Amino acid sequence: xxxxxxxxxxSRIERSLEKFGDRFKEKYLTSLExxxxxxxxSLAGLxxxxxxxxxxxxxxxxxxxxxxxxxxxKDPRGAPYFTLTARAQKKHQIKESSLSISHDGxxxxxxxxxxxxxxx
Numbered sequence: 001x002x003x004x005x006x007x008x009x010x011s012r013i014e015r016s017l018e019k020f021g022d023r024f025k026e027k028y029l030t031s032l033e034x035x036x037x038x039x040x041x042s043l044a045g046l047x048x049x050x051x052x053x054x055x056x057x058x059x060x061x062x063x064x065x066x067x068x069x070x071x072x073x074k075d076p077r078g079a080p081y082f083t084l085t086a087r088a089q090k091k092h093q094i095k096e097s098s099l100s101i102s103h104d105g106x107x108x109x110x111x112x113x114x115x116x117x118x119x120x
Contacts, residue, residue, distance in 0.1 A: 002116070006048040006055030007109040013044040023069050028067035036073075044108035045080075045101040052110040053082060053099070057092050064091065072099070093117040117120075 016024045069088035096115045
């Protein structure tokens with residue numbers, strides 16, 4: 001079992017949106033995530049979640065795992081979960097995972113626990 005966490009200041013995401021507009025969102029969100037996410041706090045939470053996932057997988061965001069390889073969704077009860085593209089899933093072989101995202105006091109935080117089929 002691997003654990004990853006990330007915290008981001010929501011104002012940092014806000015500044016990036018002001019500076020780069022929609023290009024900023026398009027850099028790290030899938031089109032479905034962009035359509036579903038309207039609040040600044042939620043955008044920051046998705047950033048933190050993707051960073052936490054990459055940390056738990058031990059590779060960071062880069063060549064092995066890109067922002068667009070990860071898609072964050074919500075189940076019918078509103079709990080977040082993620083899926084990987086087929087390429088990323090083949091590489092990382094996730095067996096089970098759990099994701100939590102929260103925001104308060106100007107920060108968004110995400111924690112993920114991941115069990116893979118292969119030992120790294």
